[in-house]
Amino acid sequence: xxxxxxxxxxxxxxxxxxxxxxxxxxxxxxxxxxxxxxxxxxxxxxxxxxxxxxxxxxxxxxxxxxxxxxxxxxxxxxxxxxxxxxxxxxxxxxxxxxxxxxxxxxxxxxxxxxxxxxxxxxxxxxxxxxxxxxxxxxxxxxxxxxxxxxxxxxxxxxxxxxxxxxxxxxxxxxxxxxxxxxxxxxxxxxxxxxxxxxxxxxxxxxxxxxxx
Amino acid sequence: xxxxxxxxxxxxxxxxxxxxxxxxxxxxxxxxxxxxxxxxxxxxxxxxxxxxxxxxxxxxxxxxxxxxxxxxxxxxxxxxxxxxxxxxxxxxxxxxxxxxxxxxxxxxxxxxxxxxxxxxxxxxxxxxxxxxxxxxxxxxxxxxxxxxxxxxxxxxxxxxxxxxxxxxxxxxxxxxxxxxxxxxxxxxxxxxxxxxxxxxxxxxxxxxxxxx
Numbered sequence: 001x002x003x004x005x006x007x008x009x010x011x012x013x014x015x016x017x018x019x020x021x022x023x024x025x026x027x028x029x030x031x032x033x034x035x036x037x038x039x040x041x042x043x044x045x046x047x048x049x050x051x052x053x054x055x056x057x058x059x060x061x062x063x064x065x066x067x068x069x070x071x072x073x074x075x076x077x078x079x080x081x082x083x084x085x086x087x088x089x090x091x092x093x094x095x096x097x098x099x100x101x102x103x104x105x106x107x108x109x110x111x112x113x114x115x116x117x118x119x120x121x122x123x124x125x126x127x128x129x130x131x132x133x134x135x136x137x138x139x140x141x142x143x144x145x146x147x148x149x150x151x152x153x154x155x156x157x158x159x160x161x162x163x164x165x166x167x168x169x170x171x172x173x174x175x176x177x178x179x180x181x182x183x184x185x186x187x188x189x190x191x192x193x194x195x196x197x198x199x200x201x202x203x204x205x206x207x208x209x210x211x212x
Numbered sequence: 213x214x215x216x217x218x219x220x221x222x223x224x225x226x227x228x229x230x231x232x233x234x235x236x237x238x239x240x241x242x243x244x245x246x247x248x249x250x251x252x253x254x255x256x257x258x259x260x261x262x263x264x265x266x267x268x269x270x271x272x273x274x275x276x277x278x279x280x281x282x283x284x285x286x287x288x289x290x291x292x293x294x295x296x297x298x299x300x301x302x303x304x305x306x307x308x309x310x311x312x313x314x315x316x317x318x319x320x321x322x323x324x325x326x327x328x329x330x331x332x333x334x335x336x337x338x339x340x341x342x343x344x345x346x347x348x349x350x351x352x353x354x355x356x357x358x359x360x361x362x363x364x365x366x367x368x369x370x371x372x373x374x375x376x377x378x379x380x381x382x383x384x385x386x387x388x389x390x391x392x393x394x395x396x397x398x399x400x401x402x403x404x405x406x407x408x409x410x411x412x413x414x415x416x417x418x419x420x421x422x423x424x
Contacts, residue, residue, distance in 0.1 A: 045399055045401075045413075045415035046371055046413055046415055047401055047413065048264070048401055048403045048411065048413060051263070051264050051267040051413070052260070052263050052264070054267055054270070055263040055266055055267060058266070159258055187257055189257075189259055189260055189405070189406045190406075191260045191403050191404075191405055191406075192403075193401070193403055194401045194402075194403075199260065201257075201258055201259065201260060201263070203257035203258055
């Protein structure tokens with residue numbers, strides 16, 4: 001996740017036209033293009049930012065996201081709603097994606113292996129379903145902030161990657177609300193790159209040692 | 213490549229028992245285990261070191277190495293030599309590997325897709341053969357230092373990844389001999405991690421802009 005200096009990971013004004021809700025500046029420093037080989041990135045340099053961002057997708061077998069990350073709608077789905085997500089015909093997942101919502105609807109499937117499943121339940125329940133679908137691979141929790149917070153509160157996160165952009169957004173959706181002292185459960189490594197991004201790797205402490 | 217503060221990437225005393233020639237301390241800070249998914253690394257934390265080291269193998273279609281990286285022998289091969297490299301039955305390449313040597317011998321093939329081809333020629337000639345074998349993917353030059361130096365001298369390197377270990381070896385095989393001012397051809401990004409390693413990404417400057 002990208003996060004601002006003041007702790008916002010998305011804007012509040014999420015609409016069809018502004019999927020990051022007015023917080024697009026979070027992504028100005030980095031185009032999120034992954035490295036799939038030295039030549040593959042075209043004429044652009046291979047930066048530490050790109051190298052780090054390219055790591056996290058490997059070994060993922062299922063994703064979890066909040067409903068707002070799937071689309072801007074609120075409340076019950078309209079019966080004629082043909083929304084299939086923000087991503088066009090090839091969503092960048094290639095595996096089952098569990099969308100947490102109280103408003104269920106049939107799954108949506110794509111030719112590239114991506115499928116969206118609309119599920120209601122606690123973080124632990126949804127994680128159990130996603131783990132089964134992942135068949136031994138990892139489960140990635142993509143966002144938004146309310147969804148990530150649920151999993152952090154339930155202590156279900158083994159690893160978190162946060163990239164801090166040196167900007168102040170002033171408003172938006174905060175990651176940190178209600179997570180006082182969450183850092184005590186993690187070992188955190190920080191590295192700052194030439195772009196000004198600070199990448200932080202949060203590894204859950206061994207559960208024996210932390211006493212929880 | 214791992215390199216010491218004084219510029220050595222391997223020891224000089226390369227034998228069957230000491231494949232890094234007495235410079236094993238270069239690898240003390242890092243076990244070189246790549247990340248293939250958050251759970252896959254066992255109970256070890258995901259560090260920036262591991263994330264960076266895990267990036268470079270993606271998209272590689274062929275490797276080039278010097279003869280000493282393949283084995284400790286010198287001079288002509290004995291007719292009954294059954295040496296198949298340092299790596300046992302599953303060398304960690306999975307693609308064609310071109311071993312630069314004046315002493316040719318038939319290729320050696322493994323079940324996991326790795327094959328070693330013994331080739332004589334200039335850096336440019338060997339690169340051309342490796343590029344053809346890579347079929348559009350990248351060619352990786354793994355070492356040792358004399359081999360890397362040949363490709364740097366011939367300006368055939370688009371990208372170089374060097375990780376500096378904070379140790380002084382005092383002797384060994386140097387990377388830098390004969391490469392005065394080589395840095396002028398590259399844009400270099402440095403980042404230092406919690407382990408004390410400094411990772412440097414050398415991206416070849418656009419050839420138009422550099423005038424060469």
